[in-house]
Amino acid sequence: MKYIRKAGILLFWLAVWFAAGRIVENSLVLVGPEEVFMALGRLLPSSAFWKTVWCSLGHIVSGFLAGFLAGMLLGGAAYRFPFFRELISPVISLMKAVPVASFVILALIFMGSKNLALLIVFLLVIPIVYYNTLSGFQSTDRDFLEMAQVFRIPAGKRLTGIYRPALRPFLVSAAQTSIGMSWKSGVAAEVIGVSAGSIGEQLYLSKIYLETADLFAWTITIIVLSMLCEKAFTGILKML
Structure with a gap:
């Protein structure tokens, strides 16, 4: 049902x-679903389509995973060492506040467009995961922590038995938020930088040649990829 x-x-x-x-x-303004599905039917059998998808998928997923891991490590260190939290607070706030377009332009100046999406996604994900990780640690039941201290439970068992259950909903929430934003910012970076062989380049070319059906077809592709990535990663987190 x-x-x-x-x-x-x-x-x-x-x-x-x-x-x-x-x-x-x-x-040119709005195409119907039948025209978009025809465009998808033309694109899907093409090897160039899949090469483009794998190019953007590789950059965005790599940037997301690296940013997620970095955000977790920084959040854990900030919880453990209050001085470290104060030290990196301005940097995390800066990463959270600076517009994606500014990061893209600066990155283009210093490193070109090849790995642009990877870097932008990495910088976007870190503050989201950092704050969620820190909140997860801070929400841990104090009674459990005091009990672990009294019985001298090793740090590894505290992490897996006490902290992990407290962290899981925060990390799942961070993943659900950051994966969608990763695809939005990553593809936006590819469009601005016209990264060769990427989905962003195809969106840019669709605009140049006024191929509205192709523009919608690539947009649907991005939505599907974003949803699949979110389902896969949050599913893994929940299993862990």
């Missing part, structure tokens, strides 16, 4: 999209 309801909702919005396309009657 749940899947039938979801399918019905999807069909409803496809019908709204189809109707809007018929009302506008301008394929």
Whole structure:
């Protein structure tokens, strides 16, 4: 019943999209779902399409994983050492506040566009995971920690038995938030830098050549990839 309801909702919005396309009657402004699916049907069998997908997927996932690990380590260190937390606080706040476009332009000046998406995603993910990790550690039940101290439970067992359950919902939340933002910022960086062989480059070319159907097709591809990455990573976190 749940899947039938979801399918019905999807069909409803496809019908709204189809109707809007018929009302506008301008394929340069808004194309209908049938034209987008035709564009997808043309792109999917192409080896160039999959090379482009793997290029962006590799950069964005690598940047996300590196940023997630760095954010966890920094958050753990900040919880353990209050002085370290004060020391890196301005840097984390800066990473959180500076617009993505500014990071992109600075990165283009210093390193070019080849690994641009990886760096931008890395910088975006760190503050999100850092704050969630720190909050997770701080939410740990104090009674459990006092008991562990009384019975002299080793640090490794404290981490797996006490801290891990407290951290898990915070890390899952961080992953759900940061994965979607990683794809948005990563592809935006590729568009601005016109990174060769990337999805962002294809979006830029679609705009240049006024291929609105291709623009929508690549956008749907990004949405699907983002959803798959989120499901996979949060599923792994929940299993752990």
